[in-house]
Amino acid sequence: MLDAVSTVGVDLGPATGYNLALGALAALAAAAVLRERGADRYLATTLAGLLLFVVGGSVAAVTVPELVHWLHGAGAVLVVAGIYVPATADLRGDPSAEPLAGTARARRSAEWMTPMDDEILDLLRGSDLVLTPAVVALNLGRSRAEVNRRLAKLEGGGLVERVERGKYRIAADGAAYLDGRLRPPASVP
Structure with a gap:
């Protein structure tokens, strides 16, 4: 397989292969977490950002290296949005963040x-x-x-x-x- 990929001008180094394997494991873990916790949009946003960072960055490094930094930036924005939005909504008393508050706030x-x-x-x-x-x-x-x-x-x-x-x-x-x-x-x- 590596020979077939190398013949089209793409060189898979050990770091890229490691990142792709890590990304595949992260995707499986993310799917398991989402299945267990339900469709929490903030968790899904955070996991999408992580996957875009790890998997998207690795794929881009192999196919279109110029996009690696853009994909990493977009992944980081998704991670921050997934974490920041519910935290600030909770501080503002937004009812959509009520599950984060627990019973003590109620x-x-x-x-x-x-x-x-x-x-x-x-x-x-x-x-x-x-x-x-x-x-x-x-x-x-x-x-x-x-x-x-x-x-x-x-x-x-x-x-x-x-x-x-x-x-x-x-x-x-x-x-x-x-x-x-x-x-x-x-x-x-």
């Missing part, structure tokens, strides 16, 4: 709540256990006193339940809040 917390409250609720729901403030503090890397204060507030807001002295679990309202289906009360006692 939650509407009350003014009395802190980011640590979400951490506590996530831990309680994730463990599906009754936990003490000391265990919660240890798992979150926080002080027990700080966790005690936040658990008291969360209990006052109906988001956690005290099972017995010093033992807590997530309440139904706490799970609903984490799912974005409930806004906590505006104030707690």
Whole structure:
């Protein structure tokens, strides 16, 4: 095969062959990722840019060397667009970027709540256990006193339940809040 290609004036060096093989593997990996994650247009744009850079650049190096830099530039633009657009849309609050935000952004917390409250609720729901403030503090890397204060507030807001002295679990309202289906009360006692 190399002799046939060489007779038409195209010389495949080892680097070009390596790039083409790498491009073929990248194309297979990209197809697998798209099949697994679905048709995410930003991911598809990023993968198209990578493939254009790797495969298109290698093919152009063999066939039309003058276009290599143009194809690399176009591939780079696609990669940047695929990464930059959803990131900036998320920062602007664009609803099309909602899947990037996760559930934490969908939650509407009350003014009395802190980011640590979400951490506590996530831990309680994730463990599906009754936990003490000391265990919660240890798992979150926080002080027990700080966790005690936040658990008291969360209990006052109906988001956690005290099972017995010093033992807590997530309440139904706490799970609903984490799912974005409930806004906590505006104030707690």
